[in-house]
Amino acid sequence: MARKAQRLSFVGVLIVAVASSLGAQEAHVGNLTGHADAGKKLYKRFCIGCHGERGDGVGDNAPFLEPKPRDFTAATFKCRSTLTGNLPTDEDLYKSVVRGFNTSAMPSWAPLTAQTKIDLVAYIKSFSPRWHDEKPADVLKIPTETPVTIESISHGGELFQKLECWKCHGQEGRGDGPSASTLTDSKDQPIRPYNFTGGGRFKCGAENEDLYRIFMTGVDGTPMPSFNDVIKPVDAWDLVHYLRTLQKTRKSRENEVLKAAGGKLLPPKPEEKKPEDPAKEPENKGAGNGRK
Amino acid sequence: MYVVAASKNNDSGRWMSVWSGLATGLLVLAAMVSLTSPSSAIPAFARKFGMPCSACHEAWPKLNNFGQVFKDNGYQMGNDRDSPISKDPSYWPVSFRITPHWHRENTDRVGTDQVPTGQSVTTHGFDLSGLDILTGGTLSKNISFLLTPSADNTATFHFESAWVRFDNLLKSSWLNVKVGKFELDNLLSEKRILTLSANGGSYRAYHFRPQGGLPGSIGADLPSPLATGIGDNQIGFEVMGHSKNSYTRYSVAVVSATDGNVSLPTNRGYDTFLTFSQAFEAGGLGLQRVGAFAYVGMYPTYGLTSGGNFLPGTGVGNKMYSQLGFFGMWYLKKLDVTTMYTRSKESAYLATATPATAALPIGAHDPSWNGFLVETHYTVNPQFILINRFDTIRMSQQPLDSLTKDFGNLNALTFGYRWYPFMNSRDGFAIHNEYSRVSSKGISPTGNDSISSSVFLGFDFIF
Numbered sequence: 001m002a003r004k005a006q007r008l009s010f011v012g013v014l015i016v017a018v019a020s021s022l023g024a025q026e027a028h029v030g031n032l033t034g035h036a037d038a039g040k041k042l043y044k045r046f047c048i049g050c051h052g053e054r055g056d057g058v059g060d061n062a063p064f065l066e067p068k069p070r071d072f073t074a075a076t077f078k079c080r081s082t083l084t085g086n087l088p089t090d091e092d093l094y095k096s097v098v099r100g101f102n103t104s105a106m107p108s109w110a111p112l113t114a115q116t117k118i119d120l121v122a123y124i125k126s127f128s129p130r131w132h133d134e135k136p137a138d139v140l141k142i143p144t145e146t147p148v149t150i151e152s153i154s155h156g157g158e159l160f161q162k163l164e165c166w167k168c169h170g171q172e173g174r175g176d177g178p179s180a181s182t183l184t185d186s187k188d189q190p191i192r193p194y195n196f197t198g199g200g201r202f203k204c205g206a207e208n209e210d211l212y213r214i215f216m217t218g219v220d221g222t223p224m225p226s227f228n229d230v231i232k233p234v235d236a237w238d239l240v241h242y243l244r245t246l247q248k249t250r251k252s253r254e255n256e257v258l259k260a261a262g263g264k265l266l267p268p269k270p271e272e273k274k275p276e277d278p279a280k281e282p283e284n285k286g287a288g289n290g291r292k
Numbered sequence: 293m294y295v296v297a298a299s300k301n302n303d304s305g306r307w308m309s310v311w312s313g314l315a316t317g318l319l320v321l322a323a324m325v326s327l328t329s330p331s332s333a334i335p336a337f338a339r340k341f342g343m344p345c346s347a348c349h350e351a352w353p354k355l356n357n358f359g360q361v362f363k364d365n366g367y368q369m370g371n372d373r374d375s376p377i378s379k380d381p382s383y384w385p386v387s388f389r390i391t392p393h394w395h396r397e398n399t400d401r402v403g404t405d406q407v408p409t410g411q412s413v414t415t416h417g418f419d420l421s422g423l424d425i426l427t428g429g430t431l432s433k434n435i436s437f438l439l440t441p442s443a444d445n446t447a448t449f450h451f452e453s454a455w456v457r458f459d460n461l462l463k464s465s466w467l468n469v470k471v472g473k474f475e476l477d478n479l480l481s482e483k484r485i486l487t488l489s490a491n492g493g494s495y496r497a498y499h500f501r502p503q504g505g506l507p508g509s510i511g512a513d514l515p516s517p518l519a520t521g522i523g524d525n526q527i528g529f530e531v532m533g534h535s536k537n538s539y540t541r542y543s544v545a546v547v548s549a550t551d552g553n554v555s556l557p558t559n560r561g562y563d564t565f566l567t568f569s570q571a572f573e574a575g576g577l578g579l580q581r582v583g584a585f586a587y588v589g590m591y592p593t594y595g596l597t598s599g600g601n602f603l604p605g606t607g608v609g610n611k612m613y614s615q616l617g618f619f620g621m622w623y624l625k626k627l628d629v630t631t632m633y634t635r636s637k638e639s640a641y642l643a644t645a646t647p648a649t650a651a652l653p654i655g656a657h658d659p660s661w662n663g664f665l666v667e668t669h670y671t672v673n674p675q676f677i678l679i680n681r682f683d684t685i686r687m688s689q690q691p692l693d694s695l696t697k698d699f700g701n702l703n704a705l706t707f708g709y710r711w712y713p714f715m716n717s718r719d720g721f722a723i724h725n726e727y728s729r730v731s732s733k734g735i736s737p738t739g740n741d742s743i744s745s746s747v748f749l750g751f752d753f754i755f
Contacts, residue, residue: 038576045346045674046358049717061342061717100371105342107369111361111537115576200372 027090027122039123055127075128076221079204084218084226086137093121102201146237154266156242168193173246186221196246336385338717346674353484364534366436366459385429391421393750401736410737420445434459466533477543482523489746492706492728496683497634497663498523503700515558515607518591520551539571559607563589578623594647609648611639634663643691655693675712701733724750
């Protein structure tokens with residue numbers, strides 16, 4: 001009898017502990033502070049249909065969606081300012097809620113009030129213990145963008161070949177590279193590489209800085225690896241400039257420069273020295289990363 | 293709707309005809325309101341985008357700001373998945389809404405043949421609302437549409453909405469053009485009203501007309517008396533714009549002065565509607581909004597006849613009527629309060645149904661009146677909402693000197709709740725319970741106030 005009471009009291013303590021830890025989850029962006037208990041009600045109103053009651057991405061509507069809704073219990077997020085394998089910052093999540101995800105069912109929730117959005121972020125963080133267990137990761141530092149020149153664009157083109165971006169994205173950036181049809185995400189769902197020629201917004205932002213961040217941090221949960229340990233920042237900007245020229249229908253400084261150069265890239269320069277570790281593959285580490 | 297009532301010098305015979313007209317009018321109004329259901333939430337969108345009703349609605353059919361942005365964007369989410377070409381070919385954007393219900397209607401002091409001085413008249417029973425068939429969405433990126441064949445509860449159809457809209461012209465959310473039959477850009481929308489009963493199912497300020505005209509003076513050369521309302525869908529075009537988050541919004545509409553009726557039944561006039569609103573965040577309290585609107589219309593007072601009957605569309609002798617309004621939508625977390633003030637005025641010719649070519653009755657003036665509205669909602673959760681509304685109209689100038697100052701003043705109180713037993717992205721269902729009471733000053737046969745009330749228990753479903 002005493003043992004039963006002990007067990008019951010333990011369960012009670014556990015429930016209270018879980019409930020209080022859930023309620024204690026917060027999110028901070030600027031002057032805003034989000035609270036999970038407020039976010040829970042909002043989540044039920046706005047998010048539950050796709051992401052599910054438990055945040056596992058299996059809401060009522062999930063079977064009909066492509067790509068599938070994010071599984072918050074895995075705490076693997078595509079759009080981060082932190083390096084691959086790490087949790088995103090609160091601001092990353094907030095921006096994702098504001099921006100939505102192009103070509104997916106996730107709309108922009110910008111019309112919601114700032115407090116509503118930050119409360120939702122706080123609640124999203126309550127689905128995985130990682131938010132309690134892991135320390136905040138460092139944020140990728142993005143250096144000032146280099147000038148857009150034909151040299152920069154041409155070098156970016158060389159990197160596109162060298163890093164084998166074309167294998168997934170295709171030589172013209174149409175998302176039809178030889179590996180494209182075999183790609184799956186961390187949930188074994190088929191996934192398509194981004195088609196640059198459509199000119200649509202990137203999933204994680206629309207600016208050059210966003211594009212830089214995307215391939216330097218990688219897109220966790222997908223086969224898109226992080227190149228942060230592979231290329232230097234100045235090379236990364238060159239790659240950004242080249243990738244912009246694949247968006248042929250989009251008005252951009254890069255397309256203007258390329259057009260002024262007759263639409264042709266400069267021939268590749270002979271390599272000055274060999275890479276330090278030619279066998280090194282682009283890294284794709286971290287929990288929940290997808291497979292190639 | 294025009295009745296002679298409660299003039300200072302009247303006789304009993306005149307009272308009888310007045311009261312018969314009033315009673316008929318009230319019954320027709322009650323029937324009109326109860327037989328047509330407002331268009332509103334559209335589960336076809338929920339199915340298309342996989343969202344529960346609560347994503348776009350505080351409690352359907354009332355929109356939240358996310359829903360407002362979706363609507364303002366031409367039913368587009370803006371994530372390159374809006375065009376029908378990106379959807380499963382089997383997707384068909386059709387929804388139905390109807391409300392089987394039980395209701396009780398009571399009006400006191402109704403003059404009947406049995407009791408000419410007035411008696412209480414009550415009826416109750418099971419009934420049906422009208423039916424809305426809502427089809428809407430995008431024809432292509434940035435071309436949206438809404439078509440709403442709507443029936444009364446005898447299945448007599450008309451088009452409640454039929455419009456096409458060109459969205460984000462010049463790649464700007466500030467320029468959208470809509471053409472067809474549509475709801476004016478009322479943020480206090482009568483098509484999304486949360487109350488459904490005969491007495492509570494409309495905003496009084498949108499439809500009120502001064503009592504005290506002279507029905508006998510409407511001749512064959514007159515089109516039907518002015519009967520228009522800002523809440524009614526109108527036919528014309530609208531230029532509308534909004535900031536990306538719809539915090540700032542404007543709309544200008546020019547519509548045929550036909551109150552949304554087809555085949556140009558009255559005249560060749562045009563009405564203009566303008567509105568502007570601005571929203572701002574107040575920390576954790578929610579989104580607050582203030583705005584204003586103006587409606588200026590012209591309506592004929594006589595027209596050509598053939599065989600003694602009015603020839604449709606030939607109305608002339610236009611006279612003006614107008615309404616100016618200011619509104620605020622105040623959110624205090626779960627509690628929200630909408631306030632609205634309206635100032636309305638119309639020509640004495642319209643108020644007394646006098647042809648512009650004839651002399652006005654002695655003591656006739658352009659009537660004017662003020663309207664006040666306070667509507668409160670307490671959203672317990674997305675599946676349960678409490679509703680309360682107080683509408684009042686105060687005459688500031690009667691159409692005739694013979695009428696007492698407060699003649700026709702109106703108070704309407706409505707309260708109720710809507711309970712949504714489930715919430716998903718396929719359909720909607722609400723159990724709706726409501727009580728509404730309207731009192732009008734001095735318009736009963738004995739010169740006392742006339743009071744009517746509704747009790748409504750409905751099963752409001754949309755699929």
